[in-house]
Amino acid sequence: MRFHSLAFRLFATAAAWTLLVLPIAGFIIYQLYRDDVQASFDGQLLKLVNAITVDSMGSAAGEAQPLPPSNLYEPLFEVTHSGWYWQITPLQPATGRKLVSPSLATWTLPSPEAKSVAPDASGARWLNTKGPKGEPLRIVEVIDSLGHEPGKPRYSIVVAGPQDWLDHLVANFRYRLTTALALAGLGLVAVTLFQVRFGLLPLRQIERGLAAIRSGTATTLDGDLPAEIEPLQSELNALIRSNQAIVDRARTQVGNLAHALKTPLAVITNEARADKTGLGDKVVEQAEIMKQSVTRYLDRARMAARVGVIGRVTPVAPVVESLARALQRIHQDKGIIINVDCAADARFSGEKQDLEEMLGNLLDNACKWARREVELTIETPTTTSRARNRRLAITVADDGPGLSEEQRSRIGKRGLRLDETKPGSGLGLSIVLELARSYGGTCELAQAPQGGLAVHLNLPAG
Amino acid sequence: MRVLVVEDDKDLNRQLVAALGDAGYAVDSAFDGEEGYFLGDTEPYDIVILDIGLPKMDGISILEQWRRSDRKMPVIILTARDRWSDKVAGMDAGADDYVAKPFHMEELLARVRAQVRRASGHAKSEIECGPLRLDTKTARVTCNGQQVKLTSHEYRLLAYLMHHNGRVVSRTELVEHLYEQDFDRDSNTIEVFIGRLRKKIPADVIETVRGLGYRLSETPAEA
Numbered sequence: 001m002r003f004h005s006l007a008f009r010l011f012a013t014a015a016a017w018t019l020l021v022l023p024i025a026g027f028i029i030y031q032l033y034r035d036d037v038q039a040s041f042d043g044q045l046l047k048l049v050n051a052i053t054v055d056s057m058g059s060a061a062g063e064a065q066p067l068p069p070s071n072l073y074e075p076l077f078e079v080t081h082s083g084w085y086w087q088i089t090p091l092q093p094a095t096g097r098k099l100v101s102p103s104l105a106t107w108t109l110p111s112p113e114a115k116s117v118a119p120d121a122s123g124a125r126w127l128n129t130k131g132p133k134g135e136p137l138r139i140v141e142v143i144d145s146l147g148h149e150p151g152k153p154r155y156s157i158v159v160a161g162p163q164d165w166l167d168h169l170v171a172n173f174r175y176r177l178t179t180a181l182a183l184a185g186l187g188l189v190a191v192t193l194f195q196v197r198f199g200l201l202p203l204r205q206i207e208r209g210l211a212a213i214r215s216g217t218a219t220t221l222d223g224d225l226p227a228e229i230e231p232l233q234s235e236l237n238a239l240i241r242s243n244q245a246i247v248d249r250a251r252t253q254v255g256n257l258a259h260a261l262k263t264p265l266a267v268i269t270n271e272a273r274a275d276k277t278g279l280g281d282k283v284v285e286q287a288e289i290m291k292q293s294v295t296r297y298l299d300r301a302r303m304a305a306r307v308g309v310i311g312r313v314t315p316v317a318p319v320v321e322s323l324a325r326a327l328q329r330i331h332q333d334k335g336i337i338i339n340v341d342c343a344a345d346a347r348f349s350g351e352k353q354d355l356e357e358m359l360g361n362l363l364d365n366a367c368k369w370a371r372r373e374v375e376l377t378i379e380t381p382t383t384t385s386r387a388r389n390r391r392l393a394i395t396v397a398d399d400g401p402g403l404s405e406e407q408r409s410r411i412g413k414r415g416l417r418l419d420e421t422k423p424g425s426g427l428g429l430s431i432v433l434e435l436a437r438s439y440g441g442t443c444e445l446a447q448a449p450q451g452g453l454a455v456h457l458n459l460p461a462g
Numbered sequence: 463m464r465v466l467v468v469e470d471d472k473d474l475n476r477q478l479v480a481a482l483g484d485a486g487y488a489v490d491s492a493f494d495g496e497e498g499y500f501l502g503d504t505e506p507y508d509i510v511i512l513d514i515g516l517p518k519m520d521g522i523s524i525l526e527q528w529r530r531s532d533r534k535m536p537v538i539i540l541t542a543r544d545r546w547s548d549k550v551a552g553m554d555a556g557a558d559d560y561v562a563k564p565f566h567m568e569e570l571l572a573r574v575r576a577q578v579r580r581a582s583g584h585a586k587s588e589i590e591c592g593p594l595r596l597d598t599k600t601a602r603v604t605c606n607g608q609q610v611k612l613t614s615h616e617y618r619l620l621a622y623l624m625h626h627n628g629r630v631v632s633r634t635e636l637v638e639h640l641y642e643q644d645f646d647r648d649s650n651t652i653e654v655f656i657g658r659l660r661k662k663i664p665a666d667v668i669e670t671v672r673g674l675g676y677r678l679s680e681t682p683a684e685a
Contacts, residue, residue, distance in 0.1 A: 255543055259515050262542035266564035267473040270481075273567070291564050295544075323546065326553035330560060333576055353547045360546025 006203070007196045014192040018185055026181045033177075034170045041166050045140045046124055048073055049159040052086055056099065057144050057155065065097040066146065066155055077101040081132050083162030085109055091143065091154045107132040109158045112141045128163060136163035202226050206233070213240065251353075254301050261294050299431050302353075303438050313462030314355050316346040316378055316392070323359055324376070331367040338363065342378040346392055347462035350439050355459075358435050361428035362396040362455050369400030369452060380461055390461040397448035397455075408445040408453075432457070463508045463578055463622060464639050467491040468498030468524070469540065470516050478511060481567050482574070486601045486617050490643045495519025502528055506638045507535050509578050511570070514541040514552065522555045529556035536577035540565070575599065582625040591627045591678050592667055596620070605663050612662065615640070619655050623668065623678045632675035 002008060055069040066088050076084035078101075085104045089111065090096025100108075112125035119125050124140050131137040137160045146152040202225050212218040220237045265287050272283035324338040348355045359376075366374040377395045429443075432455075436443040441459040448454035465487040469475040475491050482489045490505065492498035495516035502510055502524070514521035525537055536558040541548065544562035552560055559573050575587065575598045589596045593606045603610045603620060612620065618640045623631060633652050640652075656676065660668060669677045 255545075258544075259542040262563040263471045263474055267471065267477065269564050270474070270477045270567055287564065322550045322554055326550045326560075329553055329558065330549075333580070353545060356546040356550060360549065 007200055010196045010199070011192055014195075015189050018188045018192070022181050022185045022188075026177055030170075030174055030177060033173055037166060037169055037173075041138065041161065042126070042140070045138060045159050045161050046122070048086070048161075049124065049140050049142050049157055052088075052159060053142050053144050053157045056088055056157070057146055058148055064146075064153075066099060068099055077103050079103050080105050081107075083131060083135060083137065083160075083165070085131075085137075085158075085160040087156075087158045087160075089156045089158070091156050093153055096153050096155065105132070109137075109139060109160055111156050111158065112139060113143060113156060117141075131160070131162075136167065137161070138163040138166070202229055210236075251302060254298055258294065258298050262291070265291055265294070299434070303434065312349075312351055314348045314350065314352040316348055316355065317342050317344060319348075319352060319355055320359065320376065320378065323356060323363060327360075327363050327367055330364075334367070334370075335372070336367045336370055336374060337372060338367070338374045338376060340376045342376070343380050346378050346380050348392055349460040349462035354435050354439070358432045358457065358459075359394070359396075361432050362457070365428055366396050366398035366400075366453070366455075370398035371400055373450070374398050375448075375450070392457075392459045392461045394457040394459065395454060396457070397450060398452035399448070399450040400452040402447060402452040403445065463618065463625070464488045464490065464505070464642075465574070466498070466501055466505070466507045466510045468495070468502070468510065468516065468521070469513045470494060471513075477567070478570075481571065482511075485571055485574075486614060486621060487574075488618060488640055488642050488645075495521070495524055499524045499527060501643070502533060502535075503531065505643060506635075508581065508639060509574055510535055510537045511540050511574070512537055512557075514539060514543055514548070522551060525552070525555045525557060536581050538570070538573055538577060540570070572599070578625065584625065589624050589627070591624050593664060594620075594624065594667060594678075596624045603663075610662050612659075616655055616659055616662070619652070620659055620663075623676065627678040630671050630674045630677045635675070 051071070051073060052069045055071060056066040069086075072078065074084050076082040077086060080103055082103045084101070085107075086101045087104060087109045088097075088099040090098060110127070110129055112127040115127065117125045117127055124142055127139045127141070129137050129139055139158055139160045141156055141158045143154060143156050145154045205223055205225065206221065206229065209218065209221040209223060213221065220240060221233050223233075225233050269284055269287045272280040272287065274280070275283070320340055320342050324340050328336060328338055363374060363376065375395070375397045377393075377397075379393045381391060381393055433443050436457060436459060439459055441457065443458075444456045446454045446456060463486070465482050467475060467478045467482065467489060469478060469491070470493050472493065475493060479489045479491050490501055490507075492501050495518040498512065498516065499519055501507075512521045512525060516524075521539065521541070525539075528537075537556065538559045538561055539552040539557045540561050540563065541552070542563040549560045558577055561570050561573060579585075579587065579589070579598060587598050589598065594610075595604045596602075597604075598621075601617065601621075603612060603617070603624075619636065622636065622639055636652050656668060656670075667679060669679045671677055
């Protein structure tokens with residue numbers, strides 16, 4: 001998962017929320033539980049202290065001294081240093097009888113009242129202290145007078161219980177709570193991860209769809225996408241369509257411009273040839289320059305219109321077939337034979353018109369120079385399996401006179417013609433070069449095995 | 463030889479008609495697609511020069527319809543649209559050649575000659591028949607090496623017969639192929655021109671086949 005991605009954003013926010021909320025929730029639950037347990041423990045202590053008070057102070061009506069509790073209440077009061085203690089101490093007068101539980105032995109419980117702890121609503125005073133073994137104790141104290149009558153001698157009745165038992169209980173709970181919450185947290189993070197992956201699955205689908213368009217196996221973004229990104233899908237498709245429409249329109253306009261300019265040029269040239277004053281020659285010469293410029297810039301315009309168009313793939317075989325047919329007809333006087341060897345699955349990653357333009361010019365040149373035969377070979381070398389690196393290797397070779405090395409290096413540079421006797425604008429090869437370059441391809445001239453010129457064209461395959 | 467020029471640009475049309483006329487062809491011209499289609503569909507042209515971008519009906523459709531109704535005359539497409547996709551479309555529609563504007567009139571004429579020759583089954587630019595020799599490039603006829611001076615009508619007649627030598631050519635066929643559409647056609651004029659030709663070349667070269675027409679004989683003298 002990359003840092004700068006939708007998945008990371010979604011995951012990070014969800015995980016952060018989980019990690020923030022779970023500890024807070026755990027803390028609150030822990031607090032509530034501890035308070036609850038404490039309250040219940042305190043309730044038990046309060047019950048004990050009240051029972052002992054009633055037992056020792058109330059039942060002894062008329063007695064001058066408090067009586068030991070008739071009930072044991074808690075067996076651990078009998079066990080020395082068990083943590084459970086009670087203690088009845090005279091306050092006024094201090095000479096009264098002092099009673100303690102056997103568990104207390106020689107130890108004396110401190111009095112919360114003596115430590116100026118304020119009583120709560122029920123008149124009980126609470127204190128946490130240490131016991132005889134240094135163990136934490138919870139102490140509750142009630143002050144009552146003998147027979148519950150005001151004015152009679154007053155006693156402090158103290159009951160203590162082991163706070164560490166309670167602490168142990170709470171700690172145990174905390175451990176289990178933490179474990180449960182940690183597991184829940186891990187589960188939530190895992191679910192978030194899955195949710196992000198699953199939720200963003202349609203984006204992967206779009207990615208695959210766009211790749212298909214780029215490689216030309218699809219012309220629109222297909223598939224049943226979720227409602228949220230369906231507008232994106234239709235917008236993208238509209239964009240692809242309008243892009244295509246703009247290119248087609250530009251081509252049409254360029255074609256119209258060509259038509260509009262070339263017919264008057266033909267008229268002027270023909271008219272000027274009949275002129276014998278010298279002006280005619282000048283006009284013919286200038287008209288030729290105009291014609292070259294028109295051709296060159298129209299081709300540039302066509303190329304510019306194509307830049308940025310995505311997803312066009314042209315099967316090569318049909319293009320080659322109709323081109324070979326047309327060219328054999330055009331050159332039927334010479335009886336040229338075009339031998340085509342085209343891989344059946346060869347596909348060009350680009351516009352059909354551009355492929356036609358490149359192959360047409362190369363084949364036409366070859367036909368003009370060939371004696372009898374022109375060889376056209378189209379291969380798809382299997383050097384790499386990665387789709388975007390596949391190439392087409394096209395070779396056009398003729399059995400004509402060929403070119404010297406010096407001529408080969410000179411030709412194609414400015415579309416110059418080496419032999420003015422053969423008809424043609426001379427722009428053919430330079431157009432092929434420019435087109436091939438605009439597709440990231442190459443065009444090289446070499447000596448053909450059959451003696452003539454061989455042109456090697458390397459283009460991206462679809 | 464009758465030529466049809468279908469071109470909507472008036473100046474270019476005029477230039478083509480003039481150049482082809484000078485080269486010895488009987489030329490009809492049309493300025494829009496419908497007219498061009500109709501003429502090509504009804505008149506027996508020896509060759510058609512067809513523009514692609516035409517008003518009312520485009521050149522490709524015209525050509526396809528002609529070929530569908532089995533009109534086989536050679537057609538040269540003349541257009542400013544010179545991309546190979548356009549050329550292939552034109553050739554696939556049934557064109558025999560393709561000339562891109564702007565063009566050299568001489569080149570167009572050469573292609574017209576080549577197509578006419580090929581259509582009548584001649585491989586070379588010079589057609590020989592007995593003592594006669596027709597150089598289609600220069601539109602000259604020689605007889606035993608001596609140049610024969612011919613008027614344009616005489617040349618048309620002789621050139622047509624030489625293109626179709628060895629077979630009988632009827633008077634109607636001659637009239638249809640030698641004169642423009644709006645020419646006052648009178649088959650008697652053919653007889654007049656045959657008579658004049660027989661005075662300029664050995665008389666027995668042009669053989670009259672009674673009731674059928676004329677034939678250019680490879681080996682005269684024997685009759």
